[in-house]
Amino acid sequence: MMKKGIFITVEGIDGSGKTTQINFIKNYMEEKGYSVVLTREPGGTKIGEKIRAIILDPENKEMDSITEMLLYASARAQLISELIKSAIDEGKVVICDRFVDSSFAYQGYGRGIDIELITRVNDIAIRGIKPDITFWFDIPPEDALKRRKTSSSSDRIEREKIDFYNRVYDGYSILAKTYPERIKRIDATRDIEQVSMDIKIWLDKIINRAL
Ligand SMILES: Nc1ncnc2c1ncn2[C@@H]1O[C@H](COP(=O)(O)OP(=O)(O)O)[C@@H](O)[C@H]1O
Ligand SMILES: [Mg+2]
Incomplete structure (x- = not known):
């Protein structure tokens, strides 16, 4: 019987270093002999990318927060x-x-939608699939904003005010404290190599099924 794969999710506000470290995780796991699939949310499928375009379109200013939450879940x-x-x-x-x-951090803590409602909707969407490990890149929102390229035009979510990002940040912080066995807080203010070294320790534990 083939052994079950490993589901890794990466979280944190934009500019926290997710894309940078995902490349590290991919290379490291491939070195260890795994076949790696990279994907992203919202999107990752043909239908999902169309939904992503609706969610992120800056012209969709009238989007209701429940509509948004359901689109992410879809x-x-x-x-x-x-x-x-x-x-x-x-x-x-x-x-x-x-x-x-x-969804908990942005739609729940950020927009104020009831966490219990988000849980119920997403339980329908995920059908029992849960991450084996989640890395949360912890960096103050102001520092993450500074890292984001000033040149690129921002999407609907990125145009939110700093107050929104502070609530999202607090949400992630609460989630990490609530699920410490799954969500690993990574100090993302340090340089790229230092962050990768932290991640490597957790990946080795996952590989050895010691988590
Ligand atoms: N640890 C780090 N220290 C300094 N700059 C970083 C670090 N990690 C990523 N960056 C830079 O910050 C920007 C945002 O990183 P990125 O990986 O795209 O974040 P995200 O995917 O979370 O938005 C990029 O220009 C990236 O090169
Ligand atoms: Mg990214």
Whole structure:
């Protein structure tokens, strides 16, 4: 029987270093002999990318927060059924740039939607698939904002005010404290190599099934 794969999710506000470290995780796991699948939320499937475009379109100013929460969950449902579930069943390592914790942090703590409601909706979407480990890149929102390229035009979510990001940050902080066995807080204010070294320690534990 083939052994079950590993599901890794990466969380944190934009500019916290997710994309940078996902590349490290991918290379490291491939060196260890795993077949790695990279994906992102919202999106990762043809349908999901269309939903992503609706969510992030700066012109969709009138979007209701419940509509937004359901769209994220819809894209997630498609990603789980089309890609994540089968990849895990095939023994692969799946690395997802954002997952359900983003819905709790942004739609829950950021927008103020009831956490219990987000849980119920997402339980329908994820069909029992839970991350084996989640890295939360902890960096103050102001520092993360500074890292973001000033040149690139911002999407609908990125145009939110600093107060919103502070609530999202507090949300991540609460989630990490609530689920310490799954969510690993990584000090993302340090340089890229130092952050990668922290991640490597956790990956070795996961590989050895010692988590
Ligand atoms: N540890 C770090 N220290 C300094 N700059 C970083 C660090 N990690 C990433 N960066 C830079 O910050 C910017 C945002 O990083 P990125 O990985 O794209 O973050 P995210 O995917 O979370 O938005 C990029 O220009 C990246 O090169
Ligand atoms: Mg990124």
